[in-house]
Amino acid sequence: MAALCxxxxxxxxxxxxxxRITTAGQLPRINPFKNQKRLITERRNLIxxxxxxxxEVIDVKxxxxxxxxxxxxxxxxxxxRLMSRGINAxxxxxxxxxxxxxxxxxxxxxxxGWTLYEILRYAPEHNWVAYEQILKTNPVLAKMAxxxxxxxxxxxxxxxxxxxPLFEFDRTRVLRSGLVGFTLHGSLxxxxxxxxxxxxxxQEWWVVPAKVAFDQTVWSAIWNSIYFTVLGxxxxxxxxDIFSEIKTTFWPMLTAGWKLWPLAHLVTYGVIPVDQRLLxxxxxxxxxxxxxxxxxNEKAEAQASGETNSSSHSGED
Numbered sequence: 001m002a003a004l005c006x007x008x009x010x011x012x013x014x015x016x017x018x019x020r021i022t023t024a025g026q027l028p029r030i031n032p033f034k035n036q037k038r039l040i041t042e043r044r045n046l047i048x049x050x051x052x053x054x055x056e057v058i059d060v061k062x063x064x065x066x067x068x069x070x071x072x073x074x075x076x077x078x079x080x081r082l083m084s085r086g087i088n089a090x091x092x093x094x095x096x097x098x099x100x101x102x103x104x105x106x107x108x109x110x111x112x113g114w115t116l117y118e119i120l121r122y123a124p125e126h127n128w129v130a131y132e133q134i135l136k137t138n139p140v141l142a143k144m145a146x147x148x149x150x151x152x153x154x155x156x157x158x159x160x161x162x163x164x165p166l167f168e169f170d171r172t173r174v175l176r177s178g179l180v181g182f183t184l185h186g187s188l189x190x191x192x193x194x195x196x197x198x199x200x201x202x203q204e205w206w207v208v209p210a211k212v213a214f215d216q217t218v219w220s221a222i223w224n225s226i227y228f229t230v231l232g233x234x235x236x237x238x239x240x241d242i243f244s245e246i247k248t249t250f251w252p253m254l255t256a257g258w259k260l261w262p263l264a265h266l267v268t269y270g271v272i273p274v275d276q277r278l279l280x281x282x283x284x285x286x287x288x289x290x291x292x293x294x295x296x297n298e299k300a301e302a303q304a305s306g307e308t309n310s311s312s313h314s315g316e317d
Contacts, residue, residue, distance in 0.1 A: 084168065084171075085167045087171070088167040088168065088169060092167065103123060103127055104119065104120075106123055106126045106127050107119065107122055107123065107126055131279075135275050135276075139190060139275065140186070140187055143186040143187070143189065143278045144182050144183070144186030145182070145186070146278065146279060146282050147182060147186035147189070147278070147282055148179070148181045148182030148183075148186065149178070150289065151177045151178050151181025151182070151185065152175075152177060152178030152181065153286060154177065154285065154286050154288075154290050154292075154293060155173060155174045155176075155177035155178070155289065156169050156174055157286065157289075157290045158289070158290040158291075158293040158294045159173070159293075161290060161294065162294060176234045176235070179234070180227060180231060181289075184226060184227075184230065185223075185285075186278065188223070188226075189278050190278065192219060193277050193278070196211055196215070196219075196269075197274055199214070207269075208266060208270045211265070211269040212262055212265045212266060212269060215265055215269075216257060216261055216262060216265070217254075220254055220257050220261070221250070221254060224249070224250065224253050224292075225250070227292060228242065228245055228246050228249060229242055229246065232245060253292070256291060260287065260288060261284075261288070264281075264284045267280065268281060
């Protein structure tokens with residue numbers, strides 16, 4: 001009986017073991033060569049990725065890296081710019097201080113007992129009286145000085161309009177424009193207005209329009225040509241370049257003046273006395289010189305860049 005009871009149990013246990021053995025035999029076998037190949041591929045990909053990342057880091061460093069010579073050049077340029085800005089600021093502040101001081105101290109010989117209100121009240125009137133006295137004693141020099149100041153200010157305004165900071169203007173360019181205004185515009189305008197009065201010695205209604213028409217055709221053509229010629233000579237341009245610039249700018253500048261001057265000259269020839277005309281015209285010239293200076297320097301820079309490009313192309317050939 002004991003033997004009979006043990007047999008079924010033994011058979012059942014052996015059946016379970018046989019099923020387990022069969023199942024284990026059905027599992028896939030692990031290929032050691034395949035696993036090794038996969039590990040090698042992963043390591044290779046990691047190495048390649050790290051090399052690419054290192055190259056990108058090196059490229060970024062190279063882009064941000066500047067040689068020591070270039071850094072020195074940038075430092076020198078920054079120093080020169082700061083020095084130039086300081087010189088310009090000193091010139092502007094000095095000129096403004098002198099001008100304001102001269103205008104406000106016109107009555108300094110009579111200040112004894114005056115209040116600040118009285119000084120400011122009589123300063124404009126007495127400056128005007130002094131200006132009229134200078135016009136009687138030395139009219140040409142007074143008008144030359146006014147035109148020189150106006151043309152310098154006009155060129156400074158033009159440079160600011162072109163995008164330059166307030167104290168980073170080109171001093172040489174301002175000096176050129178002021179020199180043209182001082183030596184030519186003031187003196188020539190003085191004699192031109194006297195000539196215009198002698199040319200139209202009538203008191204008829206058509207005289208003022210006739211003077212405006214003459215001014216905006218004959219005189220404007222002459223003065224614009226003189227202005228561009230002298231500026232070209234001061235920039236050491238060749239006669240061919242000056243003639244080309246005049247030829248290019250002649251008609252556009254003449255027609256541009258028709259948008260501004262006819263209305264202003266109705267006041268010039270119809271209201272303002274002959275001796276006072278240049279002062280009124282120079283006030284309007286602040287706008288006109290800004291246009292003239294901007295247009296002239298744009299053409300000069302365009303010619304310079306064209307010459308540079310042509311010379312570089314010829315050098316390559």
